[in-house]
Amino acid sequence: MSVLDDIVAGVREDLAVREAELPESALRERALATPRPRDPVPAFRSPEMAVIAEVKRRSPSKGHLAEIPDPSVLASSYAAGGAAAISVLTEQRRFGGSLADLRAVRAMVETPLLRKDFVVTEYQLLEAREAGADLALLIVSALPGDELDRLYAVATDLGLTVLVEVHDEAETERAVALGAEVIGVNSRNLKTLEVHPETFGRLASGIPRDRVRVAESGITGVADVERYAAEGADVCLVGEALVIGGEPEAAVRAMRAVRTRHEEEVSR
Numbered sequence: 001m002s003v004l005d006d007i008v009a010g011v012r013e014d015l016a017v018r019e020a021e022l023p024e025s026a027l028r029e030r031a032l033a034t035p036r037p038r039d040p041v042p043a044f045r046s047p048e049m050a051v052i053a054e055v056k057r058r059s060p061s062k063g064h065l066a067e068i069p070d071p072s073v074l075a076s077s078y079a080a081g082g083a084a085a086i087s088v089l090t091e092q093r094r095f096g097g098s099l100a101d102l103r104a105v106r107a108m109v110e111t112p113l114l115r116k117d118f119v120v121t122e123y124q125l126l127e128a129r130e131a132g133a134d135l136a137l138l139i140v141s142a143l144p145g146d147e148l149d150r151l152y153a154v155a156t157d158l159g160l161t162v163l164v165e166v167h168d169e170a171e172t173e174r175a176v177a178l179g180a181e182v183i184g185v186n187s188r189n190l191k192t193l194e195v196h197p198e199t200f201g202r203l204a205s206g207i208p209r210d211r212v213r214v215a216e217s218g219i220t221g222v223a224d225v226e227r228y229a230a231e232g233a234d235v236c237l238v239g240e241a242l243v244i245g246g247e248p249e250a251a252v253r254a255m256r257a258v259r260t261r262h263e264e265e266v267s268r
């Protein structure tokens with residue numbers, strides 16, 4: 001069993017408990033009663049690097065990263081630094097997150113929020129909207145057959161922007177064919193957990209310029225952001241470096257100051 005399979009198995013077990021507590025029909029009613037999600041895409045297309053700053057306590061690759069007793073405090077620093085969106089890891093067993101984290105952050109900031117989890121059912125998308133998320137993650141390798149297409153349609157019908165995550169050329173082609181507006185290249189191999197920074201440059205050329213290209217994982221500072229900007233990234237998604245660095249607001253501001261190739265390419 002791969003790390004991803006193992007994580008998804010745990011996610012399904014935890015989900016079964018929540019589904020037993022709140023039927024999908026009742027959750028849907030609550031979700032649809034919430035305000036329409038925010039659109040993060042205009043901020044993702046800015047000439048400066050857009051940063052998705054992540055609330056991340058621990059991870060399978062690194063173990064414990066940070067306590068983060070109140071995720072809304074960290075999120076406020078991210079917002080003050082100019083984050084285009086905030087990613088909240090809601091998976092509990094391996095990342096120490098929860099939907100309560102997402103709700104706490106929603107109550108504090110107006111910045112668009114990504115529910116970062118291992119979404120494999122419609123129920124989780126309803127939860128995302130109900131808890132105040134504006135974006136949801138769909139990982140191509142976790143969604144076999146037509147599940148990716150089905151959940152993408154459900155998410156967009158709910159008004160959520162979808163970050164479609166890819167790891168190789170075949171997954172990139174799938175994401176492009178799906179019509180995904182926001183495509184994330186995760187440089188962390190979810191089988192070995194090793195980060196290969198060259199993955200972004202290799203796959204980005206297969207993502208048309210009218211889509212938003214997101215570089216994910218292993219970004220340690222401004223030098224990495226500059227490298228991804230030069231390779232065509234519009235957005236950098238950063239977790240570990242921000243939660244362990246001690247100065248989240250300044251770190252986001254510095255990453256954000258990096259210019260993307262967006263203007264140059266649009267003016268061609």
Ligand SMILES: O=C(O)c1ccccc1NCC(=O)[C@H](O)[C@H](O)COP(=O)(O)O
Pocket residue numbers: 003054056059060061062186188190193216217218219237238239240241
């Ligand atoms: O972070 C992990 O170890 C991990 C392992 C298995 C599946 C997913 C994992 N992380 C989720 C992410 O995509 C990252 O949190 C995100 O890209 C930020 O990465 P980083 O800046 O390296 O913390």
